[in-house]
Amino acid sequence: MKRTFNYLVCSLAFLVAIVFVLSGSILWTLCGLAWCLMLYMWGVACPKWWKMFWVSNLRILAYFNCL
Numbered sequence: 001m002k003r004t005f006n007y008l009v010c011s012l013a014f015l016v017a018i019v020f021v022l023s024g025s026i027l028w029t030l031c032g033l034a035w036c037l038m039l040y041m042w043g044v045a046c047p048k049w050w051k052m053f054w055v056s057n058l059r060i061l062a063y064f065n066c067l
Contacts (some may be wrong), residue, residue: 003056010053013039 017039020032043050061067 003052006049006052007056010049013042 013035017032017035020028020035023029023032058067
């Protein structure tokens, strides 16, 4: 359950960053860049969460023979 919650939170954080950056407005793009900076700082503060996220991504890709 913890891995699923972790994967959903990290994926949602990436999705929000992508939507903000590609929104088309200068203000929303700046908010997206600030969000990306926050994600970077979160990665430095909580490396265990991001490692679990990347390991889950590798497992999903291996399941579909994409590696």
